[in-house]
Amino acid sequence: MSTTTATTTATTPATAAKRGGKAAPRSQKRGRLLIWVFLAPTLIGLGIFSFIPIIGSVVLAFFRWDIITPPQFVGVDNFVDLAANPTVRVSFFNTITFVIAAVIIQLAVALGLAILVQSRMPDWLRTFFRSSLFFPLILSAASVSLIMAYLFNQEFGLVNQFLNLFGIGNIGWLTTGFGAKVVVLFVYVWQNFGFTFLLFIGGVSAIPKEVYEASSIDGVTGWRQFRHVTLPLVSPTMLVASVMAIISALQIFDQPYVLTRGGPGNETRTAVMVIYESAFQQLEFGLASAVGIVLTLLIMLVTAVQFQLSKRYVFYG
Amino acid sequence: MADLTRRAMLAAIGLGIVGTAVSWPRLTARDIPGRGEDALTITVFGTAQDAMQRQGLVDGFQKLHPDIPVRIVAVQGQDWGSYFAKILTMIAAGTPPDVVTTATEGTQLFASRMAYPIDEFVQRDAADMKEYFDDVHPSLIESFLYKGNLFQLPDNFNAANVFYNTSALERAGLERPNDNWTLDDFLDVARKMEGAAQGTFLSYFWTNRLWGGVVPWLYINQTSFLTEEKAPGGEWLWKQFYPNETPRGGGYLWENADALNDKTVESFQVLERMVSEGLAANPAQGGGSELVALFASGAVGMTPAGGFWVQGLSEANVGNDEYDVTYFPRMRGQRHQFGAGGYAIMDTSPRKEEAWQWLKYCVSVEGMSIAHSQPDSSLPRKTLNDKLYGAGLGPAHWQVFYDTLERFPDTGPFPAPPQQAAVESALIKNVVPTITDGPEGVRPGLETMQRDLEIALRSR
Numbered sequence: 001m002s003t004t005t006a007t008t009t010a011t012t013p014a015t016a017a018k019r020g021g022k023a024a025p026r027s028q029k030r031g032r033l034l035i036w037v038f039l040a041p042t043l044i045g046l047g048i049f050s051f052i053p054i055i056g057s058v059v060l061a062f063f064r065w066d067i068i069t070p071p072q073f074v075g076v077d078n079f080v081d082l083a084a085n086p087t088v089r090v091s092f093f094n095t096i097t098f099v100i101a102a103v104i105i106q107l108a109v110a111l112g113l114a115i116l117v118q119s120r121m122p123d124w125l126r127t128f129f130r131s132s133l134f135f136p137l138i139l140s141a142a143s144v145s146l147i148m149a150y151l152f153n154q155e156f157g158l159v160n161q162f163l164n165l166f167g168i169g170n171i172g173w174l175t176t177g178f179g180a181k182v183v184v185l186f187v188y189v190w191q192n193f194g195f196t197f198l199l200f201i202g203g204v205s206a207i208p209k210e211v212y213e214a215s216s217i218d219g220v221t222g223w224r225q226f227r228h229v230t231l232p233l234v235s236p237t238m239l240v241a242s243v244m245a246i247i248s249a250l251q252i253f254d255q256p257y258v259l260t261r262g263g264p265g266n267e268t269r270t271a272v273m274v275i276y277e278s279a280f281q282q283l284e285f286g287l288a289s290a291v292g293i294v295l296t297l298l299i300m301l302v303t304a305v306q307f308q309l310s311k312r313y314v315f316y317g
Numbered sequence: 318m319a320d321l322t323r324r325a326m327l328a329a330i331g332l333g334i335v336g337t338a339v340s341w342p343r344l345t346a347r348d349i350p351g352r353g354e355d356a357l358t359i360t361v362f363g364t365a366q367d368a369m370q371r372q373g374l375v376d377g378f379q380k381l382h383p384d385i386p387v388r389i390v391a392v393q394g395q396d397w398g399s400y401f402a403k404i405l406t407m408i409a410a411g412t413p414p415d416v417v418t419t420a421t422e423g424t425q426l427f428a429s430r431m432a433y434p435i436d437e438f439v440q441r442d443a444a445d446m447k448e449y450f451d452d453v454h455p456s457l458i459e460s461f462l463y464k465g466n467l468f469q470l471p472d473n474f475n476a477a478n479v480f481y482n483t484s485a486l487e488r489a490g491l492e493r494p495n496d497n498w499t500l501d502d503f504l505d506v507a508r509k510m511e512g513a514a515q516g517t518f519l520s521y522f523w524t525n526r527l528w529g530g531v532v533p534w535l536y537i538n539q540t541s542f543l544t545e546e547k548a549p550g551g552e553w554l555w556k557q558f559y560p561n562e563t564p565r566g567g568g569y570l571w572e573n574a575d576a577l578n579d580k581t582v583e584s585f586q587v588l589e590r591m592v593s594e595g596l597a598a599n600p601a602q603g604g605g606s607e608l609v610a611l612f613a614s615g616a617v618g619m620t621p622a623g624g625f626w627v628q629g630l631s632e633a634n635v636g637n638d639e640y641d642v643t644y645f646p647r648m649r650g651q652r653h654q655f656g657a658g659g660y661a662i663m664d665t666s667p668r669k670e671e672a673w674q675w676l677k678y679c680v681s682v683e684g685m686s687i688a689h690s691q692p693d694s695s696l697p698r699k700t701l702n703d704k705l706y707g708a709g710l711g712p713a714h715w716q717v718f719y720d721t722l723e724r725f726p727d728t729g730p731f732p733a734p735p736q737q738a739a740v741e742s743a744l745i746k747n748v749v750p751t752i753t754d755g756p757e758g759v760r761p762g763l764e765t766m767q768r769d770l771e772i773a774l775r776s777r
Contacts, residue, residue, distance in 0.1 A: 037329065067409045068430050085772065154599050155519055156611060175599040175749050261742075264749035265765065280402035281738035282776045 061290040066283040078290035088291060090266040091274045092298075098270065099249040101185055106193045106245050107238065113193075114200035115230065130201060134194035141191060145258035148187045149174065152259075177267035180260045184268050187255045192248065196241045203237030204230070232315040239310045243303055250299050271295045356386035357671045359416040359660070360407070362400045365391045373687045378678045385671045390414060396526075397422040398738045408665070415666035416675055420658040421730045422527065422737055425463050429735040432661040434466035436553065438673040443557060449680055450558035452698040454722040455565060457657050458554070460730040462568030465550020469659035470680045473694035475623030476655040476721040476728065477529045478642045480712075485520075485618040489513040493714075496644055496724070500537075500587065503646040507596040510618040520618040521591060522608060525600035525745045528656045529621035532731045534588055538648040540580035542744055542770065543571040543732045571734040574770035576763045580649065585759050587648075589752040600748060609633045612640070621645075623655075624695030624702075624718040627711050631692070641712045644721065653721045653728040657697070695719060739773035 061078055065071035082088050117129045136144065151158050152173035160170045173179040207230065215221075215229050231238075253272040256262055262269030262277075271291060279288035342348040361368055368391035375387045394400035401423050407413055408431065419427055428434075439446055450458065453471065461469040486493070489509035494502055507520035514520075524530060535541050550567030575581065591597035609626075611617045613633045622642075630640065645653055660679060662672040678684045682698065689696055692710050695718040696702050706715035722728055734740060747769060751762025 033326070037326070066430070067405045087769070087772070150607065153607070155522075156517060156607070156616065161517075172599055172753065175753060177750075261745070263746045264753070265746055269746075277738075277742060280405075281398050281742065282736070282773075283405065284776060 057289045057292055060286055061293050063286045065285045067285065068283075071286075074286065078284075078286045079294075081287055082290050082294065087266055087269065088271075088274055091262075091269045091271050092294075094266070094269055095250060095252070095271045095295075098181075098185065098188075098252060099246055102188055102192075102249045102252075103242060103245045105185070105189050106196055106249075107242060109189065110193045110196035110241070111200050111234070111238075114197055114204050115226070118201060118204045130198070133197050136191045137194040139191065141254035142258050144191055145187060145255050148183065149259050152183050174260055175264055177264060180264060180268045184252075184256050184259055187259065188249070188252060191255075192245075196245055199237050199241045199244075200234060203234040207233045235314045236316055239306070239314050243306055246302055246306070247299055250295065250302070354386065354388065356388040357416065357668050357675060358388050358390060358414040359418070359675065360390045360392050360404060360414045361418045362394065362397065362420075363391050364393055367391055371688070373690075374679065374684060377683060377687050378675060381678060382671070382674055385674065387675070398741070401426060401738070413663055413665045415668045416660050416662055416672045418658065419469065419661050421460060421656040421733050422741075423733075424461055424469060424661075424730075425733060425735045426737055427661050428463035428466070428468040431664050432468045433664045433666065433669060434468055435470070435662060435673065435676065436466055438677075439467060440553065440557070442677065445677070447558065449698070452700055454697070454699070454719075455555075455559050455562050456722050456726070456728055457655075457697045458558075459551075459565045459568065460655075460657050461659060462548075462551050462554070462566075464548045464570075465567030467551075467554060469661050470676055471657040471697040472659045472679050472685060473689065474655050474657035474697055475528070475625050475695055476653050476718060477533045477621045477623060477645065478653070478717055478721060479619050479645055480612070480622040480626060480640055480642050481619045482612065482615060482617065483639055483641055484615060485510045485514065485518075493641065494643055494646075497651065498643075498646045500646050500648050504591070504596070507591070507618065508594075511596060514618070517616055518618065519596075519598050519611075519616065521597040522611060522617040522620045523598060523600050524608065524621075525748050527731045527733065527737075527741050527744070528654070529623075530600065530745065531584070531588065531748055532654045533621055533645050534584045534648075535581060536652040536654050536729075537645050537650060538580045538584045539650040539652060540575075540578060540584060541571075541732055542574070542576045542581060542766065543734070543740070543774075544573040544575045545729075545732065546570040546572065569730065569732075571732040571740075572774065574767050574774060576767040576770060577760075582760060582763060584648070585751055585763060586756065589756060589759050592752050593755065599753060609635075624706065624711075624715075625693050627692040627706065627715070629693075631710060637710060637712050641714055642717045643714065644717060644724070650727070651725050653725050654731045655721070655728060656731060658694070734774065736773055736776050739776045740770060743769035743773040 060071070062073060062075060063071040064074045064077070113129070113133060117126050117133075121129065152160075154160060154170050154172045154175055157173070159173065163169075163171065171179060173183050211229060211233070212225065215225055220228060251272050252270050253276065256268040256270055257273055257276070260268045262273050272295070275288045275291050275295070278284045278291060337344070361371060368389040371389050375389060378387060379385070392400055392403045394403060397420055401419075404414070404417055413431075417427065417432075449470070457471040457474055458467070461467060461471060486506070489506070489512070491506055491509055494506060498506075510520045511518065532541070546569075547566030548568050548570050552564055555562055555564040588597065592599055608617070608620060609629050610633070612620060613630065613635045627637070631637070644651065660672075660676050662669055662676065666672055679688060680697075682701065685696060685698055685701055686704075689701075689705060692705050696705060699719055702715075702719050705711070706718065711718075732740070743766065747762055747766035751759055751766065754762060
């Protein structure tokens with residue numbers, strides 16, 4: 001703290017006392033002002049690019065608007081349409097089942113690899129795996145999906161060509177409901193587990209070696225060690241990783257849009273795809289906003305439930 | 318923490334104000350080249366390179382109209398739907414273009430909401446325009462009429478024909494099929510191609526989209542997935558420019574779903590049989606970008622394509638003797654489908670007269686020749702196709718591209734009502750489930766398609 005500030009701080013209580021203790025000290029006022037000055041750029045940015053659009057979206061959900069003609073107030077009609085539309089219902093069902101599958105697989109793969117890389121690797125190989133497993137995340141999801149679409153092509157894709165070598169016939173990866181879901185899930189998890197993996201690397205490496213040594217002396221090894229030592233100690237990381245993975249998976253768009261366009265039928269259509277299609281293809285911006293609001297509420301609800309449940313399973317040492 | 322003096326505070330605020338003022342053009346995007354200029358703004362569907370390639374067209378136009386500055390704006394998109402979405406965003410942002418390129422996919426969307434009818438201009442300049450209409454097939458003009466008004470002049474079109482690999486045909490011991498071949502002939506050719514092929518090979522490869530997807534198979538069976546009617550009106554056009562034609566009405570209306578009529582079911586059953594028999598691919602999604610490589614490598618025997626593909630195959634080093642083109646086979650009829658493209662004037666444009674001059678120039682012999690110097694699309698002016706495809710670049714039977722219109726006068730555009738994006742989505746998402754669940758899966762698949770089409774047509 002500077003001398004000037006110290007002096008000012010020392011004198012102001014007396015001044016305040018003379019004024020009956022009601023007025024805040026001058027330096028405190030300046031301090032508060034300074035806080036707002038420094039916060040202003042962020043707050044202005046958030047206001048313009050986040051808060052105003054969010055409010056706009058909420059308002060828009062009660063209007064019919066096609067960009068070209070003026071918006072028309074329709075009350076809750078968009079929400080009624082949303083509930084009655086089978087495609088919207090299916091897309092939410094798909095999104096939720098996708099999130100469950102993707103998050104479980106993503107967390108399991110990432111944690112498994114993190115433990116493997118941290119425990120049984122020479123340093124150079126560990127560095128190599130840390131980088132290479134994170135690498136898919138820096139690629140564009142659309143580019144990855146385009147390449148995967150070629151690989152999983154039913155007639156000419158490399159995956160089926162490879163399976164043919166073992167006498168397995170061509171599989172309709174992208175043209176059957178189950179196949180398309182598997183491919184979308186695979187591409188998404190392959191590209192996104194790298195971040196979760198890095199989180200777990202941090203979590204696993206923070207566990208003191210002494211804890212493992214002590215548990216080994218007590219005869220706790222292998223699966224029991226993982227279950228009773230590793231898992232509780234990485235549970236705070238697990239909470240962060242799962243919250244982020246769920247929020248990200250609920251917003252899945254690129255992979256199904258490029259790989260399958262939501263098909264076959266509606267098998268891989270997701271909530272965000274419906275938002276895009278409603279707004280930019282069908283010019284129903286009100287309906288799109290309504291779907292967006294429902295999705296946002298769903299994300300908030302899931303996150304709240306998760307934090308509530310975390311009180312039971314997260315161990316903070 | 319350092320205390321903030323009043324002077325420092327004022328200086329910081331002052332700096333902020335100055336910084337904002339200096340960067341104002343950037344913040345408000347006013348520094349984008351051409352923005353705010355008094356120029357005729359034309360959007361084209363493509364890349365910046367595509368826009369640059371139109372410079373010849375702009376130069377030619379400005380020789381005639383030196384007083385009309387022109388700015389070409391390239392709008393990139395994965396498909397026409399994303400292009401239209403970006404045009405709508407430009408409108409919402411308060412920077413609508415004066416003229417937009419659009420194709421059959423967007424003709425009725427623009428006509429119903431944001432395009433300006435060109436009837437008054439065509440009638441005013443009828444003497445100049447007569448020569449154009451004399452050279453252009455009425456089916457193409459009809460596709461740009463909407464509820465009695467004309468909105469565009471076709472400057473390119475592509476009918477869906479069957480491209481075939483000549484080696485695959487020869488290997489199967491077959492000769493070029495007759496122009497009026499039937500569905501059975503087609504299946505026979507496909508089976509023989511398949512039987513004679515070695516390695517990975519598909520007799521028929523197709524893409525799941527409006528152009529060249531299921532629609533050709535519906536049209537040759539005299540059916541569709543939407544009802545097709547004609548709007549009243551348009552007499553002024555037919556009487557004046559096509560006096561020998563029976564008036565065709567005021568344009569197509571596709572207002573109801575019709576996926577469950579017997580002929581539609583029959584066409585889908587044919588496709589289901591072809592897929593289950595291994596003669597046809599399970600249709601690929603998207604634009605079919607992989608097709609050129611597959612066709613060039615000889616892995617595909619036949620595929621729906623149009624005049625536009627000649628340039629694509631040439632760029633892939635496929636010799637024009639390695640493939641040829643013929644008509645789609647006959648079922649109940651042999652009606653073909655086409656898609657056409659052209660420019661539309663925006664209703665909001667304050668430069669409608671200048672925009673009309675641009676439209677007129679683009680469909681003139683000079684304009685169309687400059688715009689299509691390579692065989693990347695069939696041309697609505699019959700006479701120009703001779704130069705484009707007959708100069709050695711096209712396949713042996715390149716005349717098929719234009720003759721499709723004359724040989725089968727009922728040939729028409731694929732269904733694209735104002736709700737085209739929703740309708741296309743409802744169609745393509747149901748095609749694969751309909752043709753891959755066995756013969757019993759066809760009708761349930763079409764029932765779902767019918768339901769989705771009804772919802773799509775109800776969309777606003």
